[in-house]
Amino acid sequence: MTQRLYMTQDTLAMDTAVVRCSPREDGLFDVVLSATLFHPQGGGQLSDRGTIAGVEVVRVSSQDDEVVHVCERAVALGDARIEVCADARALHARLHSAGHLIGYCGEALGWRAVKGHHWPGEARVVFEGEAGMRVFEAQEIEAMANAHVQAALPRRTVVEGEMRKIGFGELPLNGCGGTHVVSSSDVGRIRISKVKEKKGQVSVHYELERV
Ligand SMILES: [Zn+2]
Helix, strand or coil: CCEEHHHCCCCCEEEEEEEEEEECCCCCEEEEECEECCCCEECCECCCCEEECCEEEEEEEEECCEEEEEECCCCCCEEEEEEECHHHHHHHHHHHHHHHHHHHHHHHCCCEEEEEECCCCCCEEEEECCCCCCCCCHHHHHHHHHHHHHCCCEEEEEEECCEEEEEECCCCCEECCCCCCCEHHHHCCEEEEEEEEECCEEEEEEEECCC
16 A cells, blocks of 8 residues: 555655566556655546656556556665656646636536546536526636635645545635645636536636746
């Protein structure tokens, strides 16, 4: 079982231990650590990138109770330094946190956030509402989301057993396994590029102005 330290800390480098390294059919290697800072792909967020003992981590996935790091070369078992790429982490955390802020806005307008996808270039939050509800305009929800950014709401983390919940300021907590900015102001200005209604669902597509 991998200890998932990215759930409770923002640290990007540490010493840990390689407990398994096995070759894959594609020539890469699956590496499992005793504890990791790497966020695996999931929950609508891309995985972290970085290095394990200086070897490039191509992608990271969650498999049962283990986090599997796909590495370019084999790494030795035992003590290893791991480093998460700060730029990729910051971009993914900002996009993901923007999704939380947009979720709050849609919910304040009476909609229910049902899905989030926070990949660069294709980020969106999907809402569902009651039949006949008025769909909001892009600029309406954009102004609301940017008010949350400007308010510099501090991130709140609550761990309840296996479940970790994240919220900003006094806004509601949501169970979530992703990585987040420390303050909503770190997201930077949000631009809502499109609000699309289809089969009772409303997709809010967004971008961040500062990449
Ligand atoms: Zn989250």
